Amino acid sequence: MAAVNGTSAADANSQIHKKPRLYADPSPPLFTPSDILYEFSHHDPTVARINNGSFGSCPSSVISAQNELQIQWLRQPDDFYFNQLQPKILQSRTIIKDLINADHVDEVSIVDNATTAAAIVLQQIAWGFAEGKFNHGDAAVMLHYAYGAVKKSVEAYVTRAGGYVIEVPLPFPVNSVDEIVHEFRQALQRGKQNGRRVRLAVIDHVTSMPTVVIPVKELVAICREEGVDQVFVDAAHGIGCVDIDMKQIGADFYTSNLHKWYFCPPSVAFLYCKRSINNSDLHHPVVSHEYGNGLAIESGWIGTRDYSAQLVVPKVLEFINRFEGGINGIKKRNHECVVEMGQMLVEAWGTHLGCPPEMCSSMVMVGLPACLGISSDHDALNLRTCLREKFGVEVPIYYRSPKDGEDGGVTGYARISYHVYNKVDDYYKFRDAINQLVHNAVTCASLPIS
Structure with a gap:
């Protein structure tokens, strides 16, 4: 369960296909376990942090690089603004373009987070209704598991503009990809009833809560078969967590945070917009003097603020490439470890x-x-609070309401994460905390109300 293994740096480099390397030394040493401990020594050592999915994690070397950029800005902001900011943003966009296999850097914009990216796409859809390009009642389809903020954004932009929103009901627990594909096809058919057009499909790549990997390539292909106008993949957890290839996925829009699984500080995300889309209709919701110069340029300046999180992407790539197999090796080990710990x-x-x-x-x-006795969302939150405050375990808890006729089944689930800084002891600590509660006959009804 060690975070890194001891194969040669040359072997590790060979697994990173067509990705830029930013070292003066072409063969930097691979991280050792003690290196990883140092990089994440700022984490609270008393807490079993098995919730990387919520806020991510940023290593010390990247934090230092960010601090240097912040000082450069504060030392001479005019020089930084006129001579450094946009070239550095372009460098980050170029790295992202290569990582996701996009055709052109113009397809990549950097924004604060996936929620901002969703607002950009949904704003365009709202204008389509307002300007008469879409008919009142035309549909947008999204998964029932969609992230809460994205659901609210759909309500704010699409529903208010006159769109009809259809949620795809997905089972949980999930047994197979076929279940998801079936429900998605059914939802598209409902969207096309009564002469409606499905103008937008919002598809998660990795759902947040409950978490499951969605077969995005299959669902995008179905959208093309069914004549859906545009497909937006919300992959807040995507980069650094699952494989991303824009050519294979084929979506019109794709967004992912870099501060969750890609080691960037908060907050930074990318929005991919396929070049065939009329990008003149896409605008950052914060209007600056760059309005009308293209989404990437608009997003590169939304007023005086701290852009340093967007500029450390090259440093993050250096950090990642010191792991065996680079980002692909990290993803593989994280997946194997989280499955092993989940099964334990x-x-x-x-x-x-x-x-x-x-x-x-x-x-x-x-x-x-x-x-x-987890019987409500409130119970789930109380149990999460108890685990944090009494046992030093940080993990989200999900409540699943029982199905009709179901009695005595599992209604509470923990979403555990695994990233390079985690240790087996983190999960044993969680196991022992739950075992203690069970041994002491503690139920959610007996927990203090938070």
Whole structure:
């Protein structure tokens, strides 16, 4: 379960296909376990932090690089603004373009987070209704598992503009990809009833809560077959967590945070917009004097603020390339470790995972003992608070309402993450905390109300 292994740097380099390397030394040393401990020594050592999925993690070397950029800006902001900012943003965009296999750097804009990217895409859809390009009642389809902020954005932009929103009901626990594909096809058919057009499909790549990897390539292909106007893939957890290839996925828009699984500081994300799209209709929701110069340029300056998180992408790439296999090696090990730890937990508690191992990434849903009595979202939040404050375990808890006729089943699931800084002891600490609660006959009804 060590974070890194001891193969040669040359072997590691060979696994990074057509990715830029930014070292003066073409063969930097691979990280050792002690190096990893140092890079994340600012983490609270008393907490089992198995929730990388919420806020990500940034290593010390990247934080130092960010601080240097902040000082450069503050030392001489005029010089930094006129001579350094845009070239550095372009360098970050170019690295992202290569990482996601986009055709051109103009297809990549850098924004604060995936929520901002969603606002850019949905704003365009709202204008389509307002300007009469779409008919009142035309549909947008999104997954029931869609992130809460994206659901609110759809409500704010699409529903208010006159669009009809259809949620794709997905089962949980999930047993197969076929279940998702079936429900998605059904939702598209509902969207086309009564002469409506489906103007937009919003598809998660890795859902947040509950977490499951969605078969995006298959769903995008179905959208093309069914005549959906545009497809937006919300991959807040994508880069650094699952494989991303814009040519293979084929979506019109794709966004991912870099501060979750790609080691950047908060907050930075990219928005990919396929070049065939009429990009003149896409604008950053914060209007600056760059308005009308293209989305990438608009996004590169939205007023005086701290842009340093967007500028450290080259340093992050250096950090990542010191792991065996680079980002692909990290993703593979994280997936294998989170599955191993998830299976250890469900065996200890006599429960089950929320999906097959092949349908999870670096996160997996782990069923909690039914005797804890998780019967509401409020119970789930109280249990999460108890684990944090009493046991030093940080993990999100999900409540699944029982199906009709179901009695005594698992209604609570923990979403565990695994990243390079995690240790086996983090998951044993979580296991032992739940076992102690069960041994003491503690239920959510007996927990203090938070």
